[in-house]
Amino acid sequence: MNMLTTKTMLLAAVATLAVAGCGKDKSADKPATSSEPPIAANPSGTEAKPAAPPTEQADDLLAKAAGSYEIDPVHTQVLFRIKHFGVSHQYGRFNQVTGALTIDGATPSNSSVELKIAADSVFTANKKRDTHLRSPDFFDAKQFPSIDFKSSSITARGEQTYDVAGSLSMHGVTKDVTITMQHIGAGADPYGGFRTGFEGRLTIKRSDFGINFMPEGLGDEVEIIAAVEAVRK
Amino acid sequence: MFSDVILPGVLLPGLVAAAVLLVGTRPWRATHAAAGSPVAAALAGGFATAHLGLTGAPRLLPTDATGWLPHLAVMMLAVAVAQPLWEQRLWSRWLIRTTTALVAIYLLLRSPVHHQWSVTEGLAWIIAATAATVALWATLQRTCDAVDNRIALLLMALTAATSAGLLTLSGTLLLGVMSGSLAAATGAALLLSLLFPGALSAARVAPVFAVLQAGMWTIGFLFAEMPTTAAALVVAAPVALWLLELTLRRRASEPGPTRRLAIARIAALLIPLSAAAAIAASAYFAPPSTTDADDYGYEYDQ
Numbered sequence: 001m002n003m004l005t006t007k008t009m010l011l012a013a014v015a016t017l018a019v020a021g022c023g024k025d026k027s028a029d030k031p032a033t034s035s036e037p038p039i040a041a042n043p044s045g046t047e048a049k050p051a052a053p054p055t056e057q058a059d060d061l062l063a064k065a066a067g068s069y070e071i072d073p074v075h076t077q078v079l080f081r082i083k084h085f086g087v088s089h090q091y092g093r094f095n096q097v098t099g100a101l102t103i104d105g106a107t108p109s110n111s112s113v114e115l116k117i118a119a120d121s122v123f124t125a126n127k128k129r130d131t132h133l134r135s136p137d138f139f140d141a142k143q144f145p146s147i148d149f150k151s152s153s154i155t156a157r158g159e160q161t162y163d164v165a166g167s168l169s170m171h172g173v174t175k176d177v178t179i180t181m182q183h184i185g186a187g188a189d190p191y192g193g194f195r196t197g198f199e200g201r202l203t204i205k206r207s208d209f210g211i212n213f214m215p216e217g218l219g220d221e222v223e224i225i226a227a228v229e230a231v232r233k
Numbered sequence: 234m235f236s237d238v239i240l241p242g243v244l245l246p247g248l249v250a251a252a253v254l255l256v257g258t259r260p261w262r263a264t265h266a267a268a269g270s271p272v273a274a275a276l277a278g279g280f281a282t283a284h285l286g287l288t289g290a291p292r293l294l295p296t297d298a299t300g301w302l303p304h305l306a307v308m309m310l311a312v313a314v315a316q317p318l319w320e321q322r323l324w325s326r327w328l329i330r331t332t333t334a335l336v337a338i339y340l341l342l343r344s345p346v347h348h349q350w351s352v353t354e355g356l357a358w359i360i361a362a363t364a365a366t367v368a369l370w371a372t373l374q375r376t377c378d379a380v381d382n383r384i385a386l387l388l389m390a391l392t393a394a395t396s397a398g399l400l401t402l403s404g405t406l407l408l409g410v411m412s413g414s415l416a417a418a419t420g421a422a423l424l425l426s427l428l429f430p431g432a433l434s435a436a437r438v439a440p441v442f443a444v445l446q447a448g449m450w451t452i453g454f455l456f457a458e459m460p461t462t463a464a465a466l467v468v469a470a471p472v473a474l475w476l477l478e479l480t481l482r483r484r485a486s487e488p489g490p491t492r493r494l495a496i497a498r499i500a501a502l503l504i505p506l507s508a509a510a511a512i513a514a515s516a517y518f519a520p521p522s523t524t525d526a527d528d529y530g531y532e533y534d535q
Contacts, residue, residue, distance in 0.1 A: 095529040121529050128517075130527065135457045136299050137407040142456045143297055143344050172296030172344055210296060212288040213407050216237045 059105075061160060065186035065196040066105030069230035071098050071115065072195070077227045078117055082206075083219030092133070094147075096121035101230045103196070111154045113164055113181075115226070117147040137213045144171050149179075160184075164200065173209045177202055179226065194232040201225050241286020242410035246279035247417035253278045254425050260432035269437035272386075272422050273313035276441045277306040279418030283411050298341040298452045299407065302445065305337050309444045313437040330440075334366040335359070337444050341451055362451045369471040370443035375478050376498055377435045384495045385435035386423040388502060389442050390416050392470075395506040396446060399467070402513035403459035408449045415445060460516050463509035470505040477501045 076097045081089045096118035104110035119141035122133045134141040151166035160183040168177045181200035189195050202224045206212070254260075257271025284291060284303040291303045312333050319329045338359055339346070346355040377385040393416035401409030419442070426433045454464040477497060 095527065095531050118529075121527065123527060123529075123531055127527075131404045131458060132406065135405040135407075136297065136452055137405050140297050140299075140456060143349075145349070207289065210292065210300065214237045215289075217234070 061183055061186060062103065062108060063105035065103050065183070067103060067194070067232045069101040069103070069196060069232050071100065072229045072231050073097055075197075075229035077225075078115075079225040079227075080222050081225075082222050085217055086219070090124070092122060092124040094118065094121045095123045097228075099149075099228075101196070101198075101228070108154050108156050108162060111151075111162075113149070113151040113154075113166070113228075115149040115228070117149075119145055119147050119170075138211055140171055149177075152176075168204070171209045171211055175204075175208055177204065181226075189231075195229060196232070197227070197229040199225070199227045238287070238406065238410050242283050243413045243417045245286055246283040246414035247421045249282045250275035250279035250418035251421040251425065254422055254433065258425075258429075258432050260425060260429035269316070269434040270314050272433055272435060273310055273437045273441045275422055276415065276418045276438060276445075277310040277313075279421070280306045280411065280414050280441075280445055283414030287407060287410060296344065298344070298448075298456060299411075301340045301343075302411065302448060305340065305444055305448060306441065308337070309333070309441040313440045316437045316440065330367050330370055331363070333440070334363045334370065334444060334447075337448060338362045338366060338451065341448050342455070345455075358455065362447070365450070365468050365471070366444060366447035368468075368475065369447050370439055372471040372475045372478065373443050374439040376474060377439055379478065379481070380495060380498065381491070382433055382435045383423060383426050383430075384498070385438070386419050386426055386433075388499050389435075389438065390419040390423055391499060391503055392506060393419060393442075393446060395503060395510055396449065399459070399463065399506065399510040399513050400449060400453045400457070402510060402517045403453045403457045403463070404517075405453055405457040408453055408457065412446065412449055415442065458516070459509075460512050463512040466505040466509035466512070470502050470509075473501040473505055474498060 073096060078094045078097050079091060080093070081091045084090045094117045097115060099113070099115040101114075102110075102112045119139045120134050122130055122139060122141070124130055124133065133139055136143065139147075146169075148169045149166055151164050153165045155163050155165075157163045157180065162181050162183070163178050164181050165176065165178045167174050179200040179202045181198045184197040184199055186196035187194070204222055204224065205220045206218075206222050207215075207220050253275040254271055257274060281303045284306075288299070292300055295301050295304070312329065319325045342355070342358055342362070346359070350358070373385075373389070376388065380388075393412050397409045397412040397416055399409075400412050403409075419438075422433055422435075422438075450459075450464070450467050453459040454461075454467075459467075481494065
């Protein structure tokens with residue numbers, strides 16, 4: 001009798017948990033009400049891919065984000081990676097990025113981006129290597145203290161994705177480049193402000209910018225990842 | 234490291250310098266006169282080879298200071314070749330030294346002069362670096378005129394080698410190796426002058442050597458991490474040699490033993506330079522502090 005009661009209770013508990021679980025799944029299908037875009041679920045758990053809220057189309061997100069912004073340096077990262085001896089990728093970042101965004105929600109081509117990176121903020125978690133990277137052998141940060149990007153045209157490429165063409169100035173050389181930027185999201189922050197964020201990738205050749213030293217030790221191609229968060233003025 | 238740095242930066246420049254010297258002087262010929270321009274050409278050629286091997290083909294109008302160095306090598310070779318035309322008169326000697334050093338330093342500091350520094354700051358750095366360059370040039374020329382060619386070449390080879398260490402420890406391996414190329418080129422000239430005494434003359438080496446070496450010191454101090462005290466010692470080195478030359482000139486009537494005078498000259502230049510390299514080494518190898526962070530507050534792992 002006791003055994004039967006215990007089994008019945010266990011079955012009841014399992015059934016309750018199952019119902020509760022189904023209810024949770026159903027609630028997840030409902031449109032998100034928060035202004036923050038949710039992060040898409042990822043079965044593998046290895047990579048979190050940002051996604052726009054299901055009810056919001058790409059243009060809606062841009063329209064929602066319209067306005068003038070200032071880059072938030074604490075939540076903006078410019079990362080780079082470069083081949084080392086042809087056997088591995090070495091990663092680094094710049095710790096000081098400032099700039100501004102202007103978003104025209106109706107006409108993306110009227111939007112603009114300006115980024116200013118302090119060349120001496122290069123950081124690879126090794127002081128001697130960073131000192132060498134700042135030296136005249138590479139970034140020459142005392143002679144060229146700033147790495148600048150200024151957009152010249154922006155065209156919609158696909159869903160929440162834009163081709164941002166502009167000029168990249170580094171090491172005293174200015175080149176035209178195009179960065180494919182994904183609009184990650186836009187929404188109110190807990191501090192009463194309004195934020196938006198983009199992420200883009202770009203591959204350049206360092207030799208195009210006159211940074212040629214140690215061509216066999218360090219690859220010529222440098223992949224740059226810019227993850228930008230900005231606060232509406 | 235070998236194919237990226239040592240081969241293009243030291244070995245090839247030494248070989249190119251030796252080839253230029255052999256072709257330019259043909260020292261095996263029985264009747265030959267000591268020639269000055271081939272040694273200057275060997276230094277400029279070796280240096281330009283190093284720059285080409287380390288950083289690729291130079292731009293016609295470089296944007297950075299280091300990019301101007303091969304241009305300066307060519308410019309100073311022309312000045313060295315024309316030396317008999319301008320060195321006879323005191324005023325033309327100082328005019329050429331001052332104007333070419335001024336042009337060289339202006340080209341090296343062009344970018345910050347136009348884009349970063351105030352007019353006063355730019356003028357101050359240009360005047361200071363030009364004065365240091367002229368001081369090194371004039372002192373080396375006086376020494377080259379006063380001593381045996383082999384001593385003059387040894388003095389320059391040791392100066393370039395010490396500067397190579399100083400610049401590398403100041404955070405710029407590229408300039409360190411390029412200074413090493415000057416040491417390799419002067420070393421090749423020294424070797425040939427030992428093998429064929431009288432075949433080479435160091436009379437026209439000073440313009441090329443002084444402007445390139447002083448130019449690299451300037452870049453090392455202003456754009457790399459050469460400590461200020463080390464830079465002060467670098468400036469003091471030619472001044473010490475200058476003072477020694479003045480003293481020796483006054484005592485010209487009673488010169489001392491040649492070997493002792495040669496050692497004194499080398500010591501006058503190398504003691505301050507070695508001290509500068511030691512200071513740079515001390516800064517480079519200093520253990521990181523427990524609160525080691527970059528200028529933006531990001532801390533390094535210890």
